[in-house]
Amino acid sequence: MxxxxxxxxxxxxxxxxxxxxxxxxxxxxxxxxxxxxxxxxxxxxxxxxxxxxxxxxxxxxxxxxxxxxxxxxxxxxxxxxxxxxxxxxxxxxxxxxxxxxxxxxxxxxxxAAPRPDGGGGSRPGVPPKEVVLGGYEPASGKGVLIEPKMPTGPRPSKPKPPKADTPLDTAIAHIDAEEYPQAVAILDDLLKKDPKNAKALHYRGVVEFNQRQYGAARDWFKKAVAVDPKGFETWFLMGDAANRESKFGEARDAFAKAVAIKEDVFALLNLADAQRKLGKAKEAEEIYKKIVKIDSNVVEAKVNLADAQLEQGRVDDAAVLINDVLSINPTNGFAHYVKGKILFRSDLNEDAISELKLALSTSPDNDLYRLAMAKALLKGFRTGEATELGGAVLRDNPNSYEARLILAEALLMEGQTGDAEEHVDQAEKIMAGPELNRLRGLIALRNGDQEKAKTMFQTYISQDSTNGFAYLEYADVLEKAGDVPSALEVYKLIKSRFGGTALEAQADAKLTALGGAAAAGEAAPPAGAEAPPATPATPPPAPGKVRY
CATH class of the missing domain: 1.25.40.10 (Tetratricopeptide repeat domain)
Incomplete structure (x- = not known):
């Protein structure tokens, strides 16, 4: 064409x-x-x-x-x-x-080679059957391509007539043409004859998926994999549907099934994203490394690695990697988004806003970019603009967990703690994430309940123990609550767990300011907090949801 x-x-x-x-x-x-x-x-x-x-x-x-x-x-x-x-x-x-x-x-x-009988070139065979959305047969970490098989016999004197379309073929054609009622009629008829027709069940789910009925789509996909558990595409779309409804646990499980069938780059990216949203930082980092090993040109994996380094306080490493990506692809919106986060974490808020504007110029309706911009606006006390952005995302996606958090924090900054708590409660109906306890701690602090604030933040860091910025914020909450000794203990803990990062430098500055610089050695967690797991050899990335 x-x-x-x-x-x-x-x-x-x-x-x-x-x-x-x-x-x-x-x-x-x-x-x-x-x-x-x-x-x-x-x-x-x-x-x-x-x-x-x-x-x-x-x-x-x-x-x-x-x-x-x-x-x-x-x-x-x-x-x-x-x-x-x-x-x-x-x-x-x-x-x-x-x-x-x-x-x-x-x-x-x-x-082009002559046939044994002196005739023209032989008909090429079917090209390699790479799995849908794939292109790799992993072997020692490299993509190995299957050589097409070439027929050696003479061409038949009379070509075979084309096969007539099956009812399933006709249904798929209707789906491609977005003629969903016609497709449903054919697929339902096939399922009446054979309720365990895995392909019909799969495409019945595709009909719902294409119409954004993701819950119904998942139900059909579950029926399909119950019949054929090796359906890569079905598992992939099931994960995609779950992800679109913020059901990240279901998304992770479905993408993991898909990857078990085929280590496909797109499935791996989606699996890593789901893991990050669930706070499984180390697992996600390993997946990104695997993707880069399979194909070093997958820019999205590199940018996510930079994002992971940032969340561990390795600001310089993240900046080097993201600037390298932008030097090759200066219009990459996702890279501009992560650079905006780097500037945000470096307390260069106006520069962060400028960088996030570049990200939004590539994709004005991107929820991730809009929410990051909203958070930067909140940091600059521009609550009205932040509320407008968060509200726009929520109108487009009523199941946006992150938008609820943005609106809750904006309302909290304006002193409307009751309305803020309502948004937190609504967010919890979508997903039970660690950020809920963070916001509940801030609400408690605003209401003067310092003990509840400390308890909420202790729970927060126990749920997200690889997020160094969470520890910094917890220490700040302790300072505001007047519990300076506990704040000092947290700063010492940050030095111990995040040595060699920007987080350590910030903790050092706080220890000096609070008169605790002389303390040395690894500190125990503050009273009441769960002890975090041992520091991994390689700092893992933080979850992929919008992190602030």
Missing amino acids: NRCSRLQILVPLVLLLATSASGQDLTGALLDQGMRHYAQQNWAGAADYLGQVCDMAPDQHTARYYLVYSLLMMRKFPEALSHANILVQRNPGQPAYLQLQAQIQQAIAAQ
Whole structure:
């Protein structure tokens, strides 16, 4: 399909996004659509969208990689080779790309080779069956590509007629055309005949997923994997549906099942994200390292590693990594977002706001960026603007846990503790996260209940023991409550657990200011607090929800 046809296909999406999104936002939307088609094995649709991404962002190597596979599946070898050549030229020495280039060259050579009977070239075989959303067969940490099998026998004198579409094929076509009632009618009929038809159950879930009925979608996906527990795509979409409803435990479990079937980059990214949102920092960091080992060009994994370093107080390490990413891809909104967090943590709040504006310029409706901006505005006591941003996110996504927290903190800063507590209670109905205890501690402190404030913060740090900034805030709460001896103990604990980081420097400054600098050695946790686990050899990242 030529570019003109592709543009005609994309007109509805372009019109939808044009009023609110920049070119970078459109690129992200097209990439998302392309990968959805890839997930459904709609190679032509995937090639259309991914090709457009490569036209708009020539250095989007992930899109180009999956474009090559889509073209391979369509047997468009010359076009696939041209894109593989670009990958090799722009990423010299990358084994996965070199192997891919060699594989296509072999396929073209085999296609052109004369047949034993003197006839023309033999028909190429089906390209490698890489798992949906994947492209790797892990072996010693490298992507190993399967060489296409080439038929050696003569071509049949009469080609076989094309197979007629099955009812399932027809239902899938209706789904692709967004004709959901027709698809449902066919799928329900198939399920009446065979209630254990795993594919029909799966696509019944896809119908609900595409209409944003994520709870109903999960129910269908659960039925599908009960019949076929090896359905990678079903587990992946089940995790995606759970994630969209902030059911991060279910999302983690589903993505873990998908990864157990296939160590796919996209599934690994989603699994790591779910782990971070659940406070499983060490597990998430190991996943990001695995992704970078599989493909060093996965920028999202690098940026998340920088985010993890930041949450451990390794501000300098995070800044070096994120600046390196931005030097190669200066329009990466996620990298600007993490840089904004680095500036925020460095008490350069106005610079943080400027950086977050750059992130938002790439994706104005991105909840993550909007909520980070809201928190920066709160730090600058701009509660009205922060409330407006948090409210906008909540209107778009009533299940946004983070938006509830933003609104609660804004109301608390304005002295409206009752309304703040109502938002905290509503947030708890969505998810039971450690930030709830933090806010309840701040509310108690505002109400003059210092003992409750200390208890809430003790629970907070016990639930999120790898978050050094939580310890700093706890020590500050103890100071405000007049319990300076306990505050000193917490600062000593920070020095012990987060040595060599910016957190240690801040704790040192506080110890000096409070007259406790002479104390040495590792301190025990303050009375009543749970002892945190031993410090890991490699500091793990903090959870992936918006952390403040």
